[in-house]
Amino acid sequence: MRIDQASSRLAGSRWAGSKWAGRASVTLGALMLLGGCMTSGRDQTSAIDRWLTTADANAVVNAMAAKGLIPETIDCRFADTTPAQLAYVSKFTWKRAPANTRYHWEVGDPTFLASKEVRANRVGLRRVFAKVVRDPASGRKVGCSVWTS
Structure with a gap:
């Protein structure tokens, strides 16, 4: 059985299905959380x-x-x-x-x-x-x- 590489990607992400996808989403979530706490140099x-x-x-x-x-x-x-x-x-x-x-x-x-x-x-x-x-x-x-x- 052959799996089409294009269909196995999620929304065109080249990291989909790899261990990096989970780490990237956790990192992005943490950055977004921290970024939401920062306003004008004060947290x-x-x-x-x-x-x-x-x-x-x-x-x-x-x-x-x-x-x-x-x-x-x-x-x-x-x-x-x-x-x-x-x-x-x-x-x-x-x-x-x-x-x-x-x-x-x-x-x-x-x-x-x-x-x-x-x-x-x-x-x-x-x-x-x-x-x-x-x-x-x-x-x-x-x-x-x-x-x-």
């Missing part, structure tokens, strides 16, 4: 480009660190302006982590952040981004900072 994904609670933010930061990314900036706001509630949410932008870079981020009351600033300086970290937001209704403030080595 962001649509799933991460949203306001995060503290628990969600910890999970996202850990996941991004596994990809070799660190927080570049942080934005913060009150999640609930009820007087008894102190719920904050945050949003990050990302950058590639230079070799041997350490970082730390915090969200909270400006007095709390001042104490974290002292600790960060003691271990050789410097603040690279900070923001303070005031709730107009209650007058309370929330701050967020990122420190790196």
Whole structure:
């Protein structure tokens, strides 16, 4: 039985049926995934480009660190302006982590952040981004900072 070589090709691919076809499709898929995360020199994904609670933010930061990314900036706001509630949410932008870079981020009351600033300086970290937001209704403030080595 003779197999026609032209009919055995899939969509004209010369790699169809070979071990390279599987590797090529995996490589292309990975490149497309990575390419979808890159925007203007910073890494962001649509799933991460949203306001995060503290628990969600910890999970996202850990996941991004596994990809070799660190927080570049942080934005913060009150999640609930009820007087008894102190719920904050945050949003990050990302950058590639230079070799041997350490970082730390915090969200909270400006007095709390001042104490974290002292600790960060003691271990050789410097603040690279900070923001303070005031709730107009209650007058309370929330701050967020990122420190790196």
